[in-house]
Amino acid sequence: MANTSFNRAIQTVYTMWLREMIRFSRSKSRIIGALATPLFFLIILGAGFSSSFQVRGGGSFDKGFLAPGLIGMSVLFASLMGGVSIIWDREFGFLKEILIAPVSRLFVSLGKAIGGVTTAMIQGILIMIIAWIIGVRYQSIWGVFLAIVIMFISGIGFIGLGIAIASKIESHEGFQMVMSFLTMPLVLLSGAFFPISNLPGWLKTLVYLNPLTYGVEALRWCLLGNSTIPISISIIVLVMFSIAMTALGGKLFGKMRV
Amino acid sequence: MQYAIETSAITKNFEEITAVNKISITVKPGELFGLLGPNGAGKTTLINMLSTMIEPSGGSALIWSHDVVKEADSVRQNIGVVFQDTTLDDRLTGRENLDLHGRLYGLDGKTRKDRIKEVLSLVELTERADAIVKTYSGGMMRRLEIARGLMHHPHVLFLDEPTLGLDPQTRLHIWDYIKLLNKEEGVTIMLTTHYMEEADKLCDRIAIIDHGEIVALDTPQALKNMLGGDVITLEVEKTGDIERLCSTYQKDGCANIVSKKQNEVFITVKNGEREIPHVLSLASGAGISITSVSLRKPTLDDVFIHYTGRAIRDKEVTEVEKVGYKMRSRRK
Numbered sequence: 001m002a003n004t005s006f007n008r009a010i011q012t013v014y015t016m017w018l019r020e021m022i023r024f025s026r027s028k029s030r031i032i033g034a035l036a037t038p039l040f041f042l043i044i045l046g047a048g049f050s051s052s053f054q055v056r057g058g059g060s061f062d063k064g065f066l067a068p069g070l071i072g073m074s075v076l077f078a079s080l081m082g083g084v085s086i087i088w089d090r091e092f093g094f095l096k097e098i099l100i101a102p103v104s105r106l107f108v109s110l111g112k113a114i115g116g117v118t119t120a121m122i123q124g125i126l127i128m129i130i131a132w133i134i135g136v137r138y139q140s141i142w143g144v145f146l147a148i149v150i151m152f153i154s155g156i157g158f159i160g161l162g163i164a165i166a167s168k169i170e171s172h173e174g175f176q177m178v179m180s181f182l183t184m185p186l187v188l189l190s191g192a193f194f195p196i197s198n199l200p201g202w203l204k205t206l207v208y209l210n211p212l213t214y215g216v217e218a219l220r221w222c223l224l225g226n227s228t229i230p231i232s233i234s235i236i237v238l239v240m241f242s243i244a245m246t247a248l249g250g251k252l253f254g255k256m257r258v
Numbered sequence: 259m260q261y262a263i264e265t266s267a268i269t270k271n272f273e274e275i276t277a278v279n280k281i282s283i284t285v286k287p288g289e290l291f292g293l294l295g296p297n298g299a300g301k302t303t304l305i306n307m308l309s310t311m312i313e314p315s316g317g318s319a320l321i322w323s324h325d326v327v328k329e330a331d332s333v334r335q336n337i338g339v340v341f342q343d344t345t346l347d348d349r350l351t352g353r354e355n356l357d358l359h360g361r362l363y364g365l366d367g368k369t370r371k372d373r374i375k376e377v378l379s380l381v382e383l384t385e386r387a388d389a390i391v392k393t394y395s396g397g398m399m400r401r402l403e404i405a406r407g408l409m410h411h412p413h414v415l416f417l418d419e420p421t422l423g424l425d426p427q428t429r430l431h432i433w434d435y436i437k438l439l440n441k442e443e444g445v446t447i448m449l450t451t452h453y454m455e456e457a458d459k460l461c462d463r464i465a466i467i468d469h470g471e472i473v474a475l476d477t478p479q480a481l482k483n484m485l486g487g488d489v490i491t492l493e494v495e496k497t498g499d500i501e502r503l504c505s506t507y508q509k510d511g512c513a514n515i516v517s518k519k520q521n522e523v524f525i526t527v528k529n530g531e532r533e534i535p536h537v538l539s540l541a542s543g544a545g546i547s548i549t550s551v552s553l554r555k556p557t558l559d560d561v562f563i564h565y566t567g568r569a570i571r572d573k574e575v576t577e578v579e580k581v582g583y584k585m586r587s588r589r590k
Contacts, residue, residue, distance in 0.1 A: 007364075008364055011361055011362075011364060012362065014361070015358055015361040015362055018358070018361075019347065019350070019358055022349075022350060022354060023347075023349050023350070026349055026390075027349075092344075092347075092348065093341070093343050093344050093345035093346070094345055094346065094347045095345075096311070096341055096345045097345040097346075097347075097359070097406075098362070099311070100309060100310070100311065100334060100339055101334065101359075101362040101363060102331045102332075102334035102335040102362075102363065102364075103362055
């Protein structure tokens with residue numbers, strides 16, 4: 001009996017993951033759009049910054065510096081979107097089909113989360129590869145693997161946040177507002193575009209309260225070998241953030257009414 | 259087990275409004291049972307409770323001997339539901355929609371493959387199975403949803419307004435499918451509709467539901483027979499004569515008064531053709547001038563008007579709908 005319900009749980013998670021994958025593979029324009037934005041930043045800002053600024057205390061400030069930030073940004077966008085897409089499932093009715101099935105909501109949201117984080121990781125990895133092609137060099141192959149793990153952990157966190165938001169806002173009108181009030185500050189305050197070592201006090205506080213900062217810093221450590229925040233602290237914060245958001249998202253999704 | 263569906267005094271309150279009021283019905287296995295009523299009568303609320311989407315405020319219900327609250331998962335495994343609004347994933351193909359459904363209900367790979375073939379041919383969608391659902395017409399989507407509802411061999415299938423918003427030809431098609439799967443799959447079906455004709459043509463038994471309560475329940479034929487014969491519609495010249503005309507007939511005892519409108523009265527008589535002269539002579543004897551007369555067989559419309567005092571087509575916003583609207587707008 002326990003074995004059967006375990007199989008059903010795995011099957012549920014896999015089914016939800018499979019659906020996300022099929023949908024992702026069908027939305028080619030979405031993938032291209034998702035890659036285009038960070039690439040423009042990378043190429044244009046990278047060229048512009050490196051000709052104008054220098055990081056205090058040495059080190060270069062160019063596309064190499066920006067790459068981890070932009071990977072973090074695209075993981076944020078993709079995973080937040082993956083979680084918030086529950087709003088669309090509700091809007092177009094598919095959510096009812098899932099909620100009426102004899103499966104646990106917890107595993108439904110888990111499958112949705114793993115599906116979303118897979119798409120986020122695919123996008124992050126693609127940007128990592130493209131950045132390498134245009135000349136960004138990573139410190140080691142192990143760093144690259146570790147960066148993928150970091151993408152996974154932070155992706156799970158932001159998906160949990162997305163699911164929590166989607167379970168609370170009850171209309172798709174609220175969606176645009178949340179996305180612009182959430183994503184832009186998160187990205188701008190993350191140190192994706194500037195070094196965080198010499199910030200004024202108020203900005204420093206905001207940056208250090210932002211979970212994405214730790215994702216970007218961890219990626220920078222993995223890929224380039226240097227970071228302002230120690231890697232151990234980044235990983236601890238990210239893991240705690242992910243666990244908290246998964247719990248919150250699962251709880252609110254369980255309570256959600258159609 | 260005696261009944262496929264058994265409710266006892268099942269009730270649902272939304273704030274102060276009682277959407278479903280102490281409804282007790284039983285549906286036998288293999289029956290095609292219809293809930294007929296106007297928008298806002300409580301049909302969808304009842305189906306939502308029976309399909310475990312919402313919890314009842316009072317009373318209880320058993321589906322295939324499982325309690326809808328305490329054994330929700332067993333109930334879910336035993337039912338298929340086709341909601342009023344589409345619940346398909348329109349980015350997926352028809353086949354993928356069916357496959358995901360089969361996975362969620364724990365069917366293994368081979369069973370899924372075989373069953374998909376079966377249900378697709380049942381609703382004649384085999385050729386379009388690998389097209390993206392977005393490209394389907396409204397009728398095709400409804401058929402796919404019915405097929406999906408059948409994937410896991412449910413004992414009971416709930417259809418909430420299965421032909422709402424479809425053109426008349428497609429509607430006839432859907433009726434054929436519903437009858438076919440009731441017969442071939444032996445599945446018990448409970449459907450809601452506000453189309454008289456649909457209830458009449460499809461259902462073994464009908465419950466007429468109004469303001470959350472059942473006002474009549476029987477086979478379509480028995481419901482119509484209950485009115486007592488053929489329907490004669492009389493139009494009078496002066497509106498004020500209606501009451502006098504009705505009491506004349508009541509005194510004579512030749513006819514039942516079914517319902518009245520401004521200057522029209524519907525009565526039923528046995529052997530309508532023979533009774534028309536008598537009916538008219540009674541009117542002229544009372545000095546009431548009749549401007550037109552018509553005779554027809556009774557329909558469920560007449561039954562409905564008889565029990566509720568109004569036609570089902572009357573588009574009135576009921577209290578329940580108002581509350582529902584308020585709740586939806588509050589969310590935003």
